Amino acid sequence: MPYVNIKVTREGVTREQKAALIAGVTELLLQVLGKSPALTHVVIEEVELDNWGLGGLSVTAFREQNR
Amino acid sequence: MPYVNIKVTREGVTREQKAALIAGVTELLLQVLGKSPALTHVVIEEVELDNWGLGGLSVTAFREQNR
Amino acid sequence: MPYVNIKVTREGVTREQKAALIAGVTELLLQVLGKSPALTHVVIEEVELDNWGLGGLSVTAFREQNR
Amino acid sequence: MPYVNIKVTREGVTREQKAALIAGVTELLLQVLGKSPALTHVVIEEVELDNWGLGGLSVTAFREQNR
Amino acid sequence: MPYVNIKVTREGVTREQKAALIAGVTELLLQVLGKSPALTHVVIEEVELDNWGLGGLSVTAFREQNR
Amino acid sequence: MPYVNIKVTREGVTREQKAALIAGVTELLLQVLGKSPALTHVVIEEVELDNWGLGGLSVTAFREQNR
Numbered sequence: 001m002p003y004v005n006i007k008v009t010r011e012g013v014t015r016e017q018k019a020a021l022i023a024g025v026t027e028l029l030l031q032v033l034g035k036s037p038a039l040t041h042v043v044i045e046e047v048e049l050d051n052w053g054l055g056g057l058s059v060t061a062f063r064e065q066n067r
Numbered sequence: 068m069p070y071v072n073i074k075v076t077r078e079g080v081t082r083e084q085k086a087a088l089i090a091g092v093t094e095l096l097l098q099v100l101g102k103s104p105a106l107t108h109v110v111i112e113e114v115e116l117d118n119w120g121l122g123g124l125s126v127t128a129f130r131e132q133n134r
Numbered sequence: 135m136p137y138v139n140i141k142v143t144r145e146g147v148t149r150e151q152k153a154a155l156i157a158g159v160t161e162l163l164l165q166v167l168g169k170s171p172a173l174t175h176v177v178i179e180e181v182e183l184d185n186w187g188l189g190g191l192s193v194t195a196f197r198e199q200n201r
Numbered sequence: 202m203p204y205v206n207i208k209v210t211r212e213g214v215t216r217e218q219k220a221a222l223i224a225g226v227t228e229l230l231l232q233v234l235g236k237s238p239a240l241t242h243v244v245i246e247e248v249e250l251d252n253w254g255l256g257g258l259s260v261t262a263f264r265e266q267n268r
Numbered sequence: 269m270p271y272v273n274i275k276v277t278r279e280g281v282t283r284e285q286k287a288a289l290i291a292g293v294t295e296l297l298l299q300v301l302g303k304s305p306a307l308t309h310v311v312i313e314e315v316e317l318d319n320w321g322l323g324g325l326s327v328t329a330f331r332e333q334n335r
Numbered sequence: 336m337p338y339v340n341i342k343v344t345r346e347g348v349t350r351e352q353k354a355a356l357i358a359g360v361t362e363l364l365l366q367v368l369g370k371s372p373a374l375t376h377v378v379i380e381e382v383e384l385d386n387w388g389l390g391g392l393s394v395t396a397f398r399e400q401n402r
Contacts, residue, residue, distance in 0.1 A: 006338075008370070026122070068188065176388035
C-alpha cells in the first residue's frame with residue numbers, strides 16, 4: 001500500500017542510484033511497517049535547478065551566489 | 068474544486084488516451100459527487116520506467132526479470 | 135502501476151461515494167490504458183473548506199460571498 | 202490553471218492566515234504569469250509535527266533537541 | 269518547513285518568472301506565518317497542455333474550442 | 336534538497352516508527368546521492384482505509400472480501 005514520492009534536483013541521478021533508492025525505501029517500509037514490497041510503489045521525480053527554490057532563490061541562483 | 072493527479076509510466080500514452088482519461092475522470096466526479104466540470108482539474112504525469120519502483124525494483128528491471 | 139490522487143473538499147463524502155470513485159477510476163484506467171486493477175492505487179484526500187482557495191478566496195469565503 | 206499545494210506543519214494556522222496565503226499566492230500568479238484567479242486553485246495541507254522530518258529527525262524531536 | 273508545489277502549464281515560463289515565483293512565495297510564508305526562508309522549499313512543475321484537463325477537455329482542446 | 340512524501344494507510348503508525356522512517360529515508364539519500372540531511376524534508380501522510388483504493392476496491396472492502 002505505501003506510495004513514496006521522492007523529489008530531487010535533476011543532476012544526473014544514474015539508473016543504479018535510482019535502483020538503490022527504490023530498493024532502500026522498499027526495504028525500509030518492510031522493516032519498519034511490515035509493508036509488502038509487492039504493494040510498495042516508489043516514484044522518483046527529477047526537478048530542474050531553476051524550478052527548485054530554497055531560501056527565496058532558485059538552486060541555480062543559490063549556487064551562483066555561494067560559489 | 069476537485070483536483071485529480073494521475074501518475075502513469077511514460078510509455079507512449081497518446082493524445083486521445085489522455086483526452087479519454089480527462090473526460091472520464093471529470094464525468095465520474097460529476098456523476099458521483101456532482102462536481103462541476105468547469106472546476107475539475109486533472110493533471111496527468113508520465114514517469115520514466117527507471118523512476119518507478121515496484122517490489123523493490125524499477126519497472127525496467129522488474130520487466131527484464133519477468134521476461 | 136497507475137497512482138491516482140483525488141483531492142476534494144471535506145464535505146461528507148460517503149463510503150459508498152469513495153468506493154464508486156475508486157471503482158470508476160480503476161475501470162477507466164483499465165479501459166483506456168489497459169492498466170491492471172491489481173496495480174492501480176487510488177488515494178482520496180479530503181481538504182477543509184478553509185484550506186482550499188479559488189479566485190483568491192477560501193471556499194468558505196467564496197461561498198459566503200456568493201450566498 | 203495553476204494548482205498550488207502548500208504543506209506546513211500543523212501549528213494552529215488561523216483562518217485569516219490561510220486566507221492571506223490563498224490571496225497572496227493567487228495575486229503572485231496573476232502578477233508574474235498573468236494567470237486568472239478564477240482558474241487558480243490553492244490547497245493548504247497541515248502536517249503533524251511527528252510526521253514531518255528534517256535533518257533525519259521529526260520536527261518534534263528536532264525541537265526537543267534544540268530547546 | 270514549508271514545502272510549496274506550484275503546477276502550471278508548460279508555456280515558456282522564463283527563468284526570471286520562476287525566480288519571481290520562488291521569491292514571492294518564500295516572502296509570503298515569511299510575512300504570514302513567520303517561516304524561515306532557509307527552510308522553505310518551492311518546486312515548480314510544468315505540465316504539457318495535453319496533460320492538463322479542465323471542463324473535461326485537455327487545455328489543447330479547450331483552447332481550440334474557444335478560439 | 337530532497338523532498339520525500341510517504342503515503343501509508345492510517346493504521347496506528349507509532350511515533351517511533353515515524354522517526355525510523357524519517358531517519359532511514361534521510362540516511363538513504365545521504366548514502367546514495369550524498370544529500371545533506373539538513374536539506375532533506377520527509378513528510379508522512381496517513382490515509383483512511385476507505386480513502387485508499389487497490390484492485391478497484393477500498394482497502395476496507397478489499398480486506399473484508401479477503402478475510
